[in-house]
Amino acid sequence: KRITVLKGDGIGPEIVNEALKVLEAVAETYGHHFAYQCMDIGGIAIDQHGTPLPQETIDACLDADSVLLGAVGGPKWDGLPGDIRPEKGLLGIRKAMGLYANLRPARLFPQLADASPLRREIVEKGIDFVVVRELIGGVYFGEHKTEEVDGELVATDVMPYAEHEIRRIVQVAMEIAKKRRSCVTSVDKANVLDTSRLWRKVAGQVAAEHPDVAFSNMLVDNAAMQIVKNPAQFDVMVTENMFGDILTDEASMITGSIGMIPSASLGDGTRGLYEPIHGSAPDIAGQDKANPIGTILSAAMMLRYSFDLCREADAVEAAVAQVLDQGLRTADSMADGCTLVGCRAMGDAI
Amino acid sequence: KRITVLKGDGIGPEIVNEALKVLEAVAETYGHHFAYQCMDIGGIAIDQHGTPLPQETIDACLDADSVLLGAVGGPKWDGLPGDIRPEKGLLGIRKAMGLYANLRPARLFPQLADASPLRREIVEKGIDFVVVRELIGGVYFGEHKTEEVDGELVATDVMPYAEHEIRRIVQVAMEIAKKRRSCVTSVDKANVLDTSRLWRKVAGQVAAEHPDVAFSNMLVDNAAMQIVKNPAQFDVMVTENMFGDILTDEASMITGSIGMIPSASLGDGTRGLYEPIHGSAPDIAGQDKANPIGTILSAAMMLRYSFDLCREADAVEAAVAQVLDQGLRTADSMADGCTLVGCRAMGDAI
Numbered sequence A, B: 001k002r003i004t005v006l007k008g009d010g011i012g013p014e015i016v017n018e019a020l021k022v023l024e025a026v027a028e029t030y031g032h033h034f035a036y037q038c039m040d041i042g043g044i045a046i047d048q049h050g051t052p053l054p055q056e057t058i059d060a061c062l063d064a065d066s067v068l069l070g071a072v073g074g075p076k077w078d079g080l081p082g083d084i085r086p087e088k089g090l091l092g093i094r095k096a097m098g099l100y101a102n103l104r105p106a107r108l109f110p111q112l113a114d115a116s117p118l119r120r121e122i123v124e125k126g127i128d129f130v131v132v133r134e135l136i137g138g139v140y141f142g143e144h145k146t147e148e149v150d151g152e153l154v155a156t157d158v159m160p161y162a163e164h165e166i167r168r169i170v171q172v173a174m175e176i177a178k179k180r181r182s183c184v185t186s187v188d189k190a191n192v193l194d195t196s197r198l199w200r201k202v203a204g205q206v207a208a209e210h211p212d213v214a215f216s217n218m219l220v221d222n223a224a225m226q227i228v229k230n231p232a233q234f235d236v237m238v239t240e241n242m243f244g245d246i247l248t249d250e251a252s253m254i255t256g257s258i259g260m261i262p263s264a265s266l267g268d269g270t271r272g273l274y275e276p277i278h279g280s281a282p283d284i285a286g287q288d289k290a291n292p293i294g295t296i297l298s299a300a301m302m303l304r305y306s307f308d309l310c311r312e313a314d315a316v317e318a319a320v321a322q323v324l325d326q327g328l329r330t331a332d333s334m335a336d337g338c339t340l341v342g343c344r345a346m347g348d349a350i
């Protein structure tokens, strides 16, 4: 399998290196061969090539069997205009690869229950849901413009959604739900937005084709409350791009372990892009302090979703659980009675 | 003072009645006279007049010194097209009155600390911030359309922001901060949206005119995390309409007392619209179970912001604190050792 590797900025390179270590251990143990091709994206690509997403990077991703990404961005590039920011590289590669479905699990690791900001009674009911975020539509990809009108600047972002974009992502949510607890919550703002009213209509149609899945709609403001109040109610949540951005970060925070959460971005085939949900943490970059687990579990998702290597994915996830059981922790998740380790040592242990 | 009263739907009438009771007690005790004019809005207005916001309602609000609102909406009207939904009445009156600044306090009542979904260590650091939400701009008020393109429906919502709309709301946040802990966090998605980049630029300009206020920017996805992780860091948060909708609901939930949270919507003069942040709760409407405290505290905000009656507002807030100290609770906030009371009994006690 050919894997294009986009280490990116900040802690990106060090966390990806640990994930590659784990993939090599899998290759050796199970007799596979993975070939890696490293390409630039984000800030480093701006520095090296003058653009956050060079054409060679796009080509290498389209040519690979799958893509592993670290993180992009940092204060160094914050002053740049919208079109040549590091984030544009990330948005661009998602779009170029047609990755419309972003899967972000919000799952409490039992070993880390005390790190959740939620009260014990809520945590004990369990947190184990997946947010399926639409990733290449909506206000992220509509027209953006800023122009002078009557002597002042007026900025405009356009939020479009077409029926087929909604149908395919809700379809993904249904399929995932069937492998879980068969419950889908579709999140929108149908009392205000036309895109949300169309979303609700199409989601309802797709749901009707899956009578075995319990389906309901929820307004986004209510969803932001329910995630904190009673996360155990959710199995699969499906929502549009911008709402998904906000709700997945909220959902990851309640697990208390944002450094551990992986994500998979998928399109129509098996090729996907896998990345931790956390950012590039420039403040600790290069200090061997970062938590590589989000990236390692992203590699496990790659094994499962892109390569159909479920036994191997299970083994990686089991290894992560085991080191957590042993009490190894990077600084972000350090707790009483645990052993503090660096990024490399954590990768070695896993 | 002439107050236009919009009871609205669901529990709206019963909670507003208790707030009027409290206003009458204030009038009697302090020698004021309040004249009330009740008008229809939302679902009841649809039923009575065929529109969620009749012209007479707009006129009565524009003619009054202030407006008190209960809640709008309910399943009865959910199937209606976008233009004649109950919510359209609420959005319409905010716009017609020019109420661009929505103030929503997220404050933990010490008596209710155990109701917060957050762990004690976080709650103990204190939750006491105000979200200043822009209320009549952005994607709520841009063009909404749904049309057929290439044989499928495509919906589009437009999110516009002009410099003056951003400047005036950030200005409000600065003034409020000066009466508090002098700290403003402006929330946007400047790494993706043009409106957010303009927001960040203008907010920075306004902040520069207020060097005595500590100012910082935060991305909306990060804000959704920080509200749960460390709410004590916030004093005043200012943000655009849609982000404000989501974050204020999240912020209210962490206080554990959504039934107690008031809001004020202000424009350029002193006339405002005051309403609890919770919804119309049709499931318990007419059963004397609703919590009137959010509406009563909204009336207190009216006394303070529209009528400059600070002593009177303090008295109402003190009365609420006192009944909570006495252990009186409506069903939504009932806890061990407290006394369950209905909506009317709660209003009487306050």
Ligand SMILES: CC(C)[C@H](C(=O)O)[C@@H](O)C(=O)O
Residues within 6 Å of the ligand: A087, A090, A091, A245, B191, B192, B221
């Ligand atoms: C970096 C940013 C553009 C990105 C997004 O908003 O999609 C990030 O927040 C994420 O959630 O992956």
Ligand SMILES: CC(C)[C@H](C(=O)O)[C@@H](O)C(=O)O
Residues within 6 Å of the ligand: A191, A192, A221, B087, B090, B091, B245
């Ligand atoms: C009812 C709805 C239109 C409204 C909004 O989103 O503004 C409500 O959620 C609120 O926050 O006041």
